[in-house]
Amino acid sequence: MTESSAHSEHAAPISDPWPAPYASGAVDATVTVPGSKSVTNRGLVLAALAAEPGWLRRPLRSRDTLLMAEALRTLGVKIEEGVGPDGTGEAWRIIPAALHGPATVDVGNAGTVMRFLPPVAALADGPVHFDGDARSHERPLHGVIDALRVLGARIDDDGRGALPMTVHGGGALDGGPVEIDASSSSQFVSALLLSAPRFNQGVEVRHVGAKLPSLPHIRMTVDMLRVVGAQVDEPETGGEPNVWRVSPSALLGRDLIVEPDLSNAQPFLAAALVTGGRVTVPDWPARTTQPGDALREIFTEMGGSCELTDAGLTFTGTGRIHGIDVDLGEVGELTPGIAAVAALADSPSTLRGVAHLRLHETDRLAALTKEINELGGDVTETEDGLHIRPRPLHGGVFHTYHDHRMATAGAIIGLAVEGVEIENVATTAKTLPDFPRMWTEMLGV
Structure with a gap:
């Protein structure tokens, strides 16, 4: 600007x-x-994709996290807000369900919502339309859109590489290897990794381009995936530089405390x-x-x-x-x-x-x-x-x-x-x- x-x-x-x-x-x-916005929104996505219900304790209640929760609800996920299973502290109970459209997701100006949810929408049965604040139309989304197309998704964005757009979910996604340039946002990588256990072939994300920013956020994504049972191969643990692999698997429902x-x-x-x-x-x-x-x-x-x-x-x-x-x-x-x-x-x-x-x-x-x-x-x-x-x-x-x-x-x-x-x-x-x-x-x- x-x-x-x-x-x-x-x-x-x-x-x-x-x-x-x-x-x-x-x-x-x-x-x-x-609580952490980054942990709360990643926790919501992983719990929504799990094979069993889970808890998110001490979640952040803010515009970005409430937008994420409401978006998942529009796709069929049940999120109950109350106290934890031990009767103390605020907690959200997330009950997964078959994801479905038609649905409309308001991303506000939340990068996590606009980037993490299109891969989730690709797993839904039916069209999911994404829109948000005026500024959201200017924020880069091409890395997620282009990658999802390579992995088998159908997306209408009129060639903008940005919002508004519609993801035509087919109930499943092939997955597999994909190259992306995530130098403008590490969220492009996290977006694909979070949903990857539900892809038929998992995913191999290879970053090509300038130095990746905000690597701690990708490490957070990998750690949280492992907590819910996903198998992840990453550069931090001896894997190939700038390559992340997630195997297809069922995700566990966890009792997660948000830092x-x-x-x-x-x-x-x-x-x-x-x-x-x-x-x-x-x-x-x-x-x-x-x-x-x-x-x-x-x-x-x-x-x-x-x-x-x-x-x-x-x-x-x-x-x-x-x-x-x-x-x-x-x-x-x-x-x-x-x-x-x-x-x-x-x-x-x-x-x-x-x-x-x-x-x-x-x-x-x-x-x-x-x-x-x-x-x-x-x-x-x-x-x-x-x-x-x-x-x-x-x-x-x-x-x-x-x-x-x-x-x-x-x-x-x-x-x-x-x-x-x-x-x-x-x-x-x-x-x-x-x-x-x-x-x-x-x-x-």
């Missing part, structure tokens, strides 16, 4: 701007972060760094495939320290923020929050390896550059990232472009800069419902 197109997208504000709270002192708080969303913990950890305070996030896993776990190392390098105990992760800031030169290719979704912190640092930062962010909920590189600079910053786009030279910032409206991570990035800056207002802070409901309340409670406002 160019700066001019970025400007046109926020010409008409969605609602009154939200005054980002300014931190008058060091934060000292415990913040319970809701906290570590990427959504980012603004709260950033608050400790920015204010020289302390924030504890309970239930932080000792081992995880979530990209957000990289925050422990990145934010420590930027001036804080962390301790992982049975109580969770406690992150402590020193009151000083250092610039960083870092390749975020595997953890690109953390870029907006890191850019916000870097704009407040005592030395320049270079964020690399994230050219693919131009294709996310918005062109995040153009949006971050424009919004930070309009507050007095000095950010320039590079070929694959951002160069950030800290400058004294001033208040103003920080636009979000319907992007939840832009909204939380603006809130981070608002901790240290008086008068920052977030346009359409409600967009955080995409993955972090009730963010404004959580933020003000953390600050004791």
